Amino acid sequence: MSATNLTVKGLSKRYGDFVALAPTDLDVAQGEFLTLLGPSGSGKTTLLSLIAGLSHPDSGSIHINGTDVTYGAPYERDIGMVFQNYALFPHMTVAENIAFPLQMRKVDAAATRRRVTEALEMVHLPHVAGRYPRELSGGQQQRIALARCMVYRPSIILMDEPLGALDKKLRDHMQLEIKRIHRDLGTTIVYVTHDQEEAMTMSDRICLMNAGSIAQLGTPADLYFRPKSVFVADFLGESNLLDATVSSRDDERVGIAIGGRHCGHAMAYDGSLRPGSKARIMIRPQNLHVESGNIGADQANQPESMQARLTDIMVTGGMTKLYLQAIEPVNGGTEVIAAFPTNRLGEQYEVGQALRLRWSASDAVAIAE
Structure with missing residues (x-):
């Protein structure tokens, strides 16, 4: 297991009566790519600014490589910072911008030239060394900001929404670039x-935050397939959340009843769910299988299924989404979304059509209310 690079214990921050960050514990391993994700006001930027030393906590501690830096200045923390606005010096060339942090650290001229060249090669921009920031595209400026951050080889790089100012195509490209650089470094x-x-x-790993606290910490797959709360299930990706009651419990599966009818089973990763518990059943749109044709009574009562009426169809390029209103057993009016790769079969569906939706018990997750 990798050594711990960053340790946060009991860290908190208040602004008057507003709790920006409740007491928080977090360990980040050496070489890990950890994302702080959450809605506005969730505490993610507050946590990052405390780690960076841009503000001081009301309680708790921060250790970087085993050293307590809780109240240390930013330059004492062995960190690099990349901002959304790049923060390049407009009067300096690209090479001078990248060399600046080395000069502040009294690195000799020969070593500075060598490391600037290495940093430019790392971001695939050795040919722009003599240009000024205004002569670069947004994506190139962001890569130069990365190179300036990497050139002095900090043990931790903090990035505050660095791609927020870029268009989608360039964002996608820069995501791959940052992943490549992270892998190489x-x-x-x-x-x-x-x-x-x-x-x-x-x-x-993703640290999903809400209202100043960590809602769930885990791999992308953990949060997407095994959410621990309704907030996590609802925030990350699209999901259908159906009201249900737990009827039985068996290891990691529970029997579920929806609208008073037994609807098969769902996965349950929360040990508090017991027979009689109220729950929400999460099913991702792509895990709902759509069947058309006449629906007989024997079909309608099949487990892991429901009836719904199609209210709208949306083709979003590679995916087609069906918007439906549940008929049975879910309470009438409950909105449901089904999704599948766009193909000619999508043309068979018409608004107003009654459809049957089926799913696998392994694709349904029971979450405590």
Whole structure:
């Protein structure tokens, strides 16, 4: 197991009566890519600024490589910082921008030139060394900001929504670039974003935050397939959440009843769910299988299934989404989404059509209310 690079214990921050960060514990391993994800006001930027030393906590401690830096200055923390606005010096060339942190650290001229060249090669931009920031595209400026951060080889790089100012195509490209650089360097990265897809794509682990606390910490797959709360299930990706009652419990599976009818089983990773417990059943849209044709009574009462009426169809490029209103056994009016790769079969569906939706018990997750 990798050594711990960053340890946060009981860290908290208040602004008057507002709790920006409740007491928080967090360990980040050497070389890990950890993303702080959450809605506005969730505490992710507050946590990052405390780690960076841009503000001081009301309680708790921060250790980097075993050294207590809780109240140390930013330059004492062995960290690098990449911002959304790049923060490049407009009057300096690219090479001068990258060399600046080395000069502040009194690195000799020959070593500075060598490391600037290495950093430019790392971001695939050796040909722009003599240009000024205004002569670069947004994506190139962001890569130069990365190179300036990496050139002095900090043990931790903090990134605060670094791709927020870029268009989608360039964001996608830069995500791959940052992943490549992280893989090549092996540096620990703590990354802040509100973009779920970005977090899922780039992270080794995601720290999903809400109302100043950690809602769930785990791999992208943990949060997506095994959410521990309704908030996590609802925030990360699209999901259908159905009201249910637990009827039985067996290891990691529970029997579920929806609308008074037995609806098969669902996975349960929460030990508190017992027979009689109220629960929400999460089913991702792509895990709902759509069947058309006449629905007889014997079919309607099949486990892991429901009847719904199609209210709208949306083709979003590679995916087609069906928007439906549940008929049975879910309470009438409950909205459900089904999704599948776009193909000609999608043309068989018409608004107003009654459909049967089926799912696998392994794709349904029971979450305590």
